[in-house]
Amino acid sequence: MQTIPKPIVLSISGHDPSGGAGIQADIEVLAALGCHAATVISCLTTQDSCNVLELIPLNPQQMTDQIDLLFLDYTIHAIKIGLLGSADTALAVGRLLARHPEIPVVLDPILAAGGGTVLASQQLIDCLVRQIIPHTTLITPNSQEARKLTGLESLDDCADYLMQKGVDAVLITGTHEASTEVINTLYRPAQSPMKWPWPRLENSYHGSGCTIASASAAGLAKGLSIEEAVISAQQYTWESLAAGWQPGKGQHIPNRQFRQQ
DSSP states (O other): OOOOOOOEEEEEEEEOTTSSSHHHHHHHHHHHTTOEEEEEEEEEEEEOSSOEEEEEEOOHHHHHHHHHHHHHHOOOOEEEEOOOOSHHHHHHHHHHHHHOTTSOEEEOOOOBOTTSOBOOOHHHHHHIIIIIGGGOSEEOOBHHHHHHHHSOSSHHHHHHHHHHTTOSEEEEBOTTSSOSEEEEEEEOTTSOOEEEEEEOOSSOBSSHHHHHHHHHHHHHHTTOOHHHHHHHHHHHHHHHHHTOBOOSSSOBBOOTTGGGO
């Protein structure tokens, strides 16, 4: 029986012991959507479904060595970047992206935990804007992250700012906005924004940002356009959240295998 090759997505992110977000979330999404996840951990964390208590960044050089070895062995079809943990790590990832400009990149700019813990210093935010965003195909901030990245209030202005820094497209998710429905908006240069309303679910979720970013990366790895990848990722993410569950005392987590059940 001949095995059909799967698109390979390189995930660079942190490890979440609760299994709700981070590398594990990326693996679950990519497997569910028919991709193979190659993974490099940027930092360890002490966390549960309630909050993050500690970040433990890993050695950027060792991380880079792992990535370089993967590129010698695999054809990488897309890169998904999540929690980085330090400015030094962001600098190393930026140099990596500069060496592989042909590969689509999805950035989930994780700046704070669901429980409120700050996960990115101003130095790290500056490195994201200067070193990583110029090499990024799609960035997927929620509205709070978009404002934190740019220092601006209007989400339209936030998107314009990020596109001026070099990103090809911006998907701002609207869970944190005071609206009856969740409005997600895709921005691209010289095009009108595209908006999608989604029914607001009653729970809060740990790992929703990882899910939509990884699902978008899976679409790009399969050759979809940005618009097609974003549409597909939103549908998959909403259904994962709707089927989600509460394993502990904190937030619900997405059920990313809902299609196999």
